[in-house]
Amino acid sequence: MDNYIFELDENVTRENVTYKNRFGIEIAADLYRSKDFDESERHAAVLIGPPHSAVKEQGSGIYGQELAKRGFVALAFDPSYNGYSGGEPRHITSPEVFTEDFSAAVDYLGTRPYVDRDRIGAVGICGSGGFALSAAQVDRRIKAVATTSMYDIARAASKGFHDSMTEDERIHALNEMAEQRYADFEAGYPALAPRNTISPDNPITEEFYEFYTTPRGYHHNALTQFTITSIMAYFNFALLDKIKWISPRPILFVAGDQAHSRYFSEDAHEAAADPKELVIVPGANHIDLYDDTSKIPFDKLDEFFTKNLA
Template sequence: MSKLIRHTALAALLGASGAELMAADYKKNPYTLAYEGAITRNEPRKVNIHPVTYKLNGLDISANVYTPANFDPKAKHPTVVVAHPNGGVKEQVAGLYAQRLAELGYVTITADAAYQGASGGQPRSVDKPANRIEDIHGMADFISQYSGADSTRLGLLGICGGGGYSLAAAETDKRFKSVATVSMFNSGRVRRNGYVDSQLDTVQQRLQQASAARAQEAAGGAVMYSGDANLSDEQIAKLPFDLYRQGYEYYWKTHAHPNSTFKYTTSSLIDLMRFDATNQIDLIQQPLLMIAGTKADSLYMTEDAFAKATGAKDKELFKLEGATHIETYWVPKYMAAATAKLDTFFGRTL
């Protein structure tokens, strides 16, 4: 059993559970990391974090590179690109998975999406699939040139919305030798059909709103936003889905970060609503691992994508028994199981 698994298993035994949300205060971390057990300083012979900035299509991209305890910049280490959830930033769950993989010997990188987080781009919170997919290609560009990273052993991990975009990126970017997702979220399907396909009757109405928002922007008017809400505890408790209830808890309270937001430009829906993470998914021929909780109300998206990924002959759907979508972001026992599975997968395929 690795040190990581021992550590997280111990945390679970000490009482961490899905019912106990632990606070992770970004203000107390010098790198503003908002997850438990985050690096607070770089020390020799330990996992280190390296904030970096690079250009992608003229924009400054803000990223964190994690290097393992045995890191030798003159050697070649297996490397994993980590894509963050919708509305998330590199300091939250993407950073947690990146650090955990670094503890197992991988060089990892996670970057804020263009127009989001600490990365550049105006207007803020543009959320177009083409941009998010290009962000993943851009992380691969940068980390492939990083001293000590092995570009011939490059893996891809996408979480939530980053999972859907990772599938799309891996369809054509064969630098990724294998691809994994955790709690995959098909952003196009949800923006088009509603969560659990609950808004099928308002597709055209919402497309009209998106078109009007784009016209307003083009005319020099105010940028319109969707998805932004300031809900009370009572309102959150009445939300119809676990993902939304627990998502508000995670992003607004226990693991909040000032760069993280649910909002996105309404005009982005023009692009989002014609996107689907499973379009051309048969082009993925790399080994594929998809991880999701058995109690996640988003599980249907992972199961749908997995079934359609007919080009991947080496593929596995790994379910975390009892986990909801958001619980795969932070609950120690689910993190331990997911990370152990990712280590086995990347260890075999990279």
């Protein structure tokens, strides 16, 4: 398991671990702890989900390392069907399974003898922000949730950017996916969405192009592609319709002031019940909060989890 986009800090250890979610899929994850970690004590822990289509060797690993330096047990995982995690067919995206992956991470952390299972929090980056919140709506073992550059994938897929999808466009998209199911069935395997959806010529996706296709963030497991037909599930299942259920557990939303995705965090913050907080990072775009340690407010994340996982 190589090609991490960041250097391992000399004060941190990283251990490759595996465990299964409730679907029986083996999850590959990296466990980060400080070098002076005392296993005889019980510690607060934070699990970190990657951006949608990303893997643990990228931004979520950076978060894991930084939180481990601050004394937390941190777990960065690959979602089911992606990265080094199991599951067939490959490169499926699923609102239910990706939400389950957060609860499976809680299962793993809460059964470590050095973790206090009453002090487990979650971080979701980009699309994982929606999955982390969705998991916390029903999994009350998650005591605090933070999102950065949050995307509600279900809303984006079924309604378009800024909810701009028309009824005709929705019907057309669903008709195309329905026809693709026939093609997949006859082929015996599901087709992937085209790679060119990540483009330097599109004002929204040029940020993703800069990250995923250049040395800054490239990883061979992060294809930025999912099976075409798996997107259909997001038209049928809302992720955040029960966000008020998270209360009284706290939520921290972090977004860049230049991020095209900022409205997802602002709208989710408005819909959530207290306690909640919205932090807007000056000069940051969407992907800056994936890997730019000069802009990601790790001190704020440390403060949030230290207070709420006390």
